[in-house]
Amino acid sequence: MRSVLTLKQLVFSKTYNHNKGLLENRTKGTVPFWKFLALLTVCSAALIEAASFVRTPYLQLGAPTSASICWRVDVASVLTVRYGKDSSDLKSVSTASPNSTNACVSLTGLSPATKYYYQVYDGNTRLAGTSEQYFVTHPPVGEKGAYKFWIIGDAGTLYSEQFAVRDAFLSINKGPHTDGFIMLGDNAYENGTDSELTKKMFNVYPTIMSSTFTWSCIGNHESYTSKGAPYLDAFNFPTQGQSGGVASNTELYYSYDYGNIHFISLASIVASRSATGPQMEWLKQDLQATRQEWIVVYFHHPPYTWGSHNSDTEKEHIEMRQNFLPVLEQYGVDIVYGGHSHNYERSFLLDSAYGNSTDNKNKSNRVILDKRSGNPATTGPYIKTSKTAGHKGTVYVVDGSSGKVSPIKGLHPMHYIQLRVEGSVILTINDTVATHKFYDKSGKLLDEFQLIQRDSPTLVNSSKKSASEFKYSGRTFWFSEKNQTEFFVYSIRGQMVMRKVPKGKLLIDSKMLPSGKYYYRFASAYGKIDLQ
Amino acid sequence: MNYFRIQKTFLFVYLLGSTLPFAHPRPSVTLNRLDSIIKHNPSALTVRAERSWLELSNGHAGPSVLEDVVWLSRYPEWVPTADRLHAHYLFLQGKFDSARIMLYTNIESPLKNSPDQFQLLAKLELSMLDTNAALAIWKRAWNARHEEGDLMEFINLHRAHKSTSLELLRDGFHRHPKSPGVCKVIFEAAMSNGTEEGLEIGLIVSSHALDTWPKSSDWRLRNAQALFRKEKYFEVEAVLLDGLKILDESSRFNGENSFATDIRKDMLELLVTNNLQTNKQKSKQ
Numbered sequence: 053m054r055s056v057l058t059l060k061q062l063v064f065s066k067t068y069n070h071n072k073g074l075l076e077n078r079t080k081g082t083v084p085f086w087k088f089l090a091l092l093t094v095c096s097a098a099l100i101e102a103a104s105f106v107r108t109p110y111l112q113l114g115a116p117t118s119a120s121i122c123w124r125v126d127v128a129s130v131l132t133v134r135y136g137k138d139s140s141d142l143k144s145v146s147t148a149s150p151n152s153t154n155a156c157v158s159l160t161g162l163s164p165a166t167k168y169y170y171q172v173y174d175g176n177t178r179l180a181g182t183s184e185q186y187f188v189t190h191p192p193v194g195e196k197g198a199y200k201f202w203i204i205g206d207a208g209t210l211y212s213e214q215f216a217v218r219d220a221f222l223s224i225n226k227g228p229h230t231d232g233f234i235m236l237g238d239n240a241y242e243n244g245t246d247s248e249l250t251k252k253m254f255n256v257y258p259t260i261m262s263s264t265f266t267w268s269c270i271g272n273h274e275s276y277t278s279k280g281a282p283y284l285d286a287f288n289f290p291t292q293g294q295s296g297g298v299a300s301n302t303e304l305y306y307s308y309d310y311g312n313i314h315f316i317s318l319a320s321i322v323a324s325r326s327a328t329g330p331q332m333e334w335l336k337q338d339l340q341a342t343r344q345e346w347i348v349v350y351f352h353h354p355p356y357t358w359g360s361h362n363s364d365t366e367k368e369h370i371e372m373r374q375n376f377l378p379v380l381e382q383y384g385v386d387i388v389y390g391g392h393s394h395n396y397e398r399s400f401l402l403d404s405a406y407g408n409s410t411d412n413k414n415k416s417n418r419v420i421l422d423k424r425s426g427n428p429a430t431t432g433p434y435i436k437t438s439k440t441a442g443h444k445g446t447v448y449v450v451d452g453s454s455g456k457v458s459p460i461k462g463l464h465p466m467h468y469i470q471l472r473v474e475g476s477v478i479l480t481i482n483d484t485v486a487t488h489k490f491y492d493k494s495g496k497l498l499d500e501f502q503l504i505q506r507d508s509p510t511l512v513n514s515s516k517k518s519a520s521e522f523k524y525s526g527r528t529f530w531f532s533e534k535n536q537t538e539f540f541v542y543s544i545r546g547q548m549v550m551r552k553v554p555k556g557k558l559l560i561d562s563k564m565l566p567s568g569k570y571y572y573r574f575a576s577a578y579g580k581i582d583l584q
Numbered sequence: 585m586n587y588f589r590i591q592k593t594f595l596f597v598y599l600l601g602s603t604l605p606f607a608h609p610r611p612s613v614t615l616n617r618l619d620s621i622i623k624h625n626p627s628a629l630t631v632r633a634e635r636s637w638l639e640l641s642n643g644h645a646g647p648s649v650l651e652d653v654v655w656l657s658r659y660p661e662w663v664p665t666a667d668r669l670h671a672h673y674l675f676l677q678g679k680f681d682s683a684r685i686m687l688y689t690n691i692e693s694p695l696k697n698s699p700d701q702f703q704l705l706a707k708l709e710l711s712m713l714d715t716n717a718a719l720a721i722w723k724r725a726w727n728a729r730h731e732e733g734d735l736m737e738f739i740n741l742h743r744a745h746k747s748t749s750l751e752l753l754r755d756g757f758h759r760h761p762k763s764p765g766v767c768k769v770i771f772e773a774a775m776s777n778g779t780e781e782g783l784e785i786g787l788i789v790s791s792h793a794l795d796t797w798p799k800s801s802d803w804r805l806r807n808a809q810a811l812f813r814k815e816k817y818f819e820v821e822a823v824l825l826d827g828l829k830i831l832d833e834s835s836r837f838n839g840e841n842s843f844a845t846d847i848r849k850d851m852l853e854l855l856v857t858n859n860l861q862t863n864k865q866k867s868k869q
Contacts, residue, residue, distance in 0.1 A: 546849025
């Protein structure tokens, strides 16, 4: 109820029906002249009265050269965003349309990795934003840097624990701004309704959501209301690849880039979890398209958990593990986050653990690539021997205790640690080093691992010069080409087994490649060779 | 006669494998929690619905589902949910005739014709070996919502039944040109159709896919396969060499077990086969 009602009550005090909330009879009775004057005065004030926020401005669709600022007000209004690089001189203006209570303003033509101050106005009245209200655009795609993300799961309880976890983060981070705020679903209990989202998400994290781009995946509790309709209405996710990645045409699953990191948000509920469904086919195209050095994936139902849920028995967990993990690991995904279980769990460096806990335990020598903690201060970090190649190890995290904890079953055989404490994760990625830290609600660091990528991706010098002829005899190759064109040899199964920039003569001895048939490619020349 | 019997047996085994409900272990931790909530508050209808969906989605039709259905049916706004749950319950109980009657009623009602009801009814018809009825259900689902998942199921069922509606492929492509999943099933169905028209659709879809997903190596392979069938050998070579460059340029695609290994193998094989055709064409010229 805004002050407009109060005005009505003042003027039509005799006819206002509090129970019905309606004016019963506006035309009955005469209005004395003094009341008419008062009405005129008050109505004039009401006309210039600003709308007030139901959901304060929040940042969406972060990208290197664009951003969206969204909000909800109590009465339909046309608000404007003033923004600029200098907080004292907000020169640029963008107006929300249409005239509605929910609005998003898209700011385009921005500079990458740049701080922009902004304020929201209703006419000349500033509604939100102090001089320190700002956002920072994403860095250019592929650019390395020191990036930080706050990751919470199953937070929307409105219990004191939710606030404590938030305040611990604000204290550790020394403020609300990070490079991304990621929610792992169940953002508003019990049913993810519109009002629950307002109370338990927007009203709990207003300063964080107004200074950091917010991303999320859908949780089961969001799905209880019209398959997540209020959740999907509240957020604007990149369905058309606006923030990097391949267009998914749905907000249920999508991807985006931040510097040299590719983030993928999947839907473990509502959308198909089938190995041949629309989500999977999109995922394969998205993973083929990215050239980012880091890939971080998140979805609500984690593949391994023995917390308040059991990944051995519940369908969503089983299908995500069996159908999606082989694809994610094949493309070299580095870290996978989930929630759903209201506790914290974190795996070793794993690969190909697609069975249930007993199967995986029996194969632990093969599926656990590194049985250490990954903590740089104690046992040392996990090392991935290739920056991007598949099956070099992935760490799986259950981060579902940002709002409450629930009873747990015990330590899962694929996990290094399990904690029944409220908390959240801060992930930092600095060039080739990812550092994951779990803090409890008092701000105490309880778990840490580091993942280090060792090599650099090798890019082919794709010379456009036409390939000249080359000759070979036995295992000796002669190249007349003097440019940097590479010579590729592939096994008959299709695996690349050799790549070299040949300089005149190249001898492939039997130590390099055993006898057998191979394919080769040299610029536009190709064929089969039989090495004896 | 024998051939017909073999075909029928194959179809039966295929359908049996793809349609019978697979029971997962009971998710006891979550269900115990939900049971406990319901015990303290029997009219927690949202929780009852959650409990039943969880039971049914894991292939269990225990007494608690029936109890929830009875409870939910007492509240008019929950009747559609109760009826949908009841249909699943009957199906899992093996009461196919009752389930079928209920499902046909449900898909007629705007409040109950949710995707799960269409899917369940199609499954039921398949388990009765009535593929035509299952195709008719998918057709209704597709016409009602034009949802990409329904279309993929619909086309795949057509393929399993060794039939293809080229009109459906065109309509599906027209409605979901940016869905990798839809494009893939349309391409596969079109190419296996064995007609010039089907091949034309395969070529259009794969060319469009290359424009839409320019870094995709699997779509390069599919496009090259369509071009090869159209005997456009010189274009095949260009597309495949481009595809190999994409795969070779990133170390993500060069691991031992990389997804790219299979694609690269198919590309190289096609390239070498295509080269023979190119040489033949050159010699003719």
